[in-house]
Amino acid sequence: MNLLAVDALDVRHGLLQAVRAVSFNIERGETIALVGANGAGKTTLLRAIAGAHAATGGRVSFNGADVTHMPAHSRVAQGIALVPEGRRLFAKMSVEENLMLARAAGRPGAWTIDAVMEAFPNLKARRNARAGTLSGGEQQATAIGRALMTNPELLMLDEVSLGLSPLAVDRVYASLQTLLNSGTTIVLVEQDLTRALRVAGRVICMLEGRIALEGKAADLTREQVTQAYFGLNKTGAGAAA
Amino acid sequence: MIWVNQIIQGVLLGGYYALIACGLSFMFSVMGIINIAHGSFAILAAFGLFLLADQWGVSPFLGLIIVVPAMAAIGWALQRAVLERSSRAGILVPILSTFGLSIVIDNLLFEFFGADTRSLAPYIGSFSYDSWSLSDDIEIGQLSALIFATAVILLGGLQLFLSRTELGRAIRATAEDADTVGLIGVNARLVNATAAAIAMATVGLAGAALAMRATFDPYAGAPQLIFAFEAAVIGGAGSLWGTLIGGIVLGVAQNIGAQINPQGFFIAGHGIFLVILFARLFWGGAGAAFLNSLRRSA
């Protein structure tokens, strides 16, 4: 049985249809890179799976159960976690408090505050600092740690490297590697194609709200992904005709 | 000595203002809503206690066991039925809807209880006027002291609740970013309804304090809203300890004003509110720093 099944999902922002009839499945333990240009609908798709944005059509099933109309907090309790774009930490609260909040999900497990501190050693010294005073890398680590505290079965990461220095990105990915090795199911939105292809087992490329390309990372060339990314194959075919 | 007494009485009165401001300030800091019907709800609670005492001889202190939970339930319902929908429609709609609600409450109270001015003082025996004498000129009313202590305990308790408990953290997080709390498993609707219930429970206490220490009538809600608002703003909206200082500043200013001119009580109160408000708006940094230093030294 698939862990996550997305079936003909439609999501709108007012008049704009951001996600159009998207379908895909995720097996337990997979790592998937979701790529695409800005505005392709990646963030909206993740938010709709997490329940932060209501779908206008289609179905999302998790562990075989229909969660399409479930509010976000209940989906977290089912095991879906999203590290949102822009991190969205509670800036006035401490790192520890940000992490403790996730206990509301009611999913005890391997991830505790101490485990997060072990996975992201740069947070140890900042445990009682207000989240608003952290560096970008520390904030991202806290945001990922906060999602992990819900002990998710599916972890979705939206643009973890956005706004971080290359050094901080390396550090975040080094920590993520532990996670990847542990067998957690992960969906990753990443602008850096090289990195995405290196980490992921499977790649889904979105273009204008639709899936333009999907396949095993090992089977795809960088060029194929780039073409899907910019919609080049489509215009190329048009020019040939 | 008259002045010293006026200031002491002002500080004690400030305890009442802090108590009535507590719920308003709490609701504003958590949900970003200024509940215009706040004062009317305090009067509703006062009439509830009056009814219990007058009809069934229930002591007002005992009556709180019924009225405070009832007010909490009203707060829950208010959030679900009115505030939630209003705040989704924009920042102006909650003002309009709660103002409409205040008119409904005031006039329904008038319909059922008439225009008579009431007080709970007759139902609490000599406690309403018993006092400790500090000197010939200075007396501290026991009821005033109890109200002041209640305000301090309530504000302190809320502060602890917000910083130390899981629900308190969830309330603070929801206040900061109601969209994101859902992503970490917090039910924002439940949290907001709980916060509204807590705010309205404090309004129940404030209504009791008002009804015991003074008189009230169905239309007494509006001035209570204004006093609560002034105390909350003077203290820096959303800061609980600031609310206590705001209440004290307001109470002291009113008592000093009353000493100067018979009409000076209210004029001085509104005056100090406007002066502090504008000082903060125009010399924002310096004013806030001054108030922060006050808050720290308190």
Added chain:
Amino acid sequence: MSRQSPIRVVRWSGLSIGSVAVAVALTILLAAGPLFLGANAIDKLTTLFIYVILAVTWNALAGYGGLVSIGQQAFFGLGAYGAVRLADAGVSVYPALVLAAVLVGLIAWPISVFMLRLKAGEFAIGMWVVAALAHLLVNLDNLVRGETGTSLIALNAYAAETRHALTYWTALGAMVGLIGILFALLRSPLGAAIQAIRDNEDAAASVGVRVMRTKQIIFVLAAFGVALAGALWLATTITFQPRTYFSVQWTAYMIFMVLVGGLGTFEGPILGAILFFAIEAWFGATGVWYLVGLGAAALLFALFLPKGLWGWVDQRLGLRLLPVGRWLKIDETAPMGTSKSTESGST
């Protein structure tokens, strides 16, 4: 250029030209009212005109300026008080009504500098504090004698019939004048700024709209209008009791009229005032239940129909009698084929 483009910007429709013509004709007819209407009808209409002024100015403030004030009774009371003071100082009564409103408008300018820095709910109750303070300060004036109040005795110089007619004409003139000023203002470049602020204050500021100055103009205009209404109310009742004039009930009426009629629509508040006038005539005698009904109606409209009755009509029919916005018409015969009519900067 415009001849080649299939898209035209239209400010008038046939219906709206017709309705403005009807409005002008109605005004002329109303102006002749005292010639053929009885004293009772004249008094009733005067009251209606005052309600329209209250509704239209509160709507300008809240619907266009995004400023919900619960303290407009401050200006209502000050307008009446100013008229009492000016008449006492020897100014002829009817000029004194208008002059009082002008003075209140002048006072409103410095008040706006302070109050407009407050946001949403803080502004709302902050204005209430201003009203409470104004009430207390007016009570200090020996002429007013506290809550006992005083009268505009100078009015007794006129015969009753003359007085009613003069008050009627002043109220009619004030109402038409204020609606006219507002109509012109909203159709001027400033009107576009006002509507931009209403839709999104930050975005308006970012495209160069002077938000503060624009809001100040609305605030002062609203204060002037409400003060004029207060002075006119004084002319109809003669007695000035501060408690009555500085009552928050006036603002409650304004909110009811605007919410029911249509917040942020031009025609809505006028409709709301007429409805309020009728409801008061029918149910006013029921006293408390009437007030409960007003409050409940305001609550329900705020929750379920925040654009009021006119907003509802407008949404379904696209009806604009007094158009302050622009229609974007896409020509049906144009090669683009699709025909579409949308409007921007709606009323």
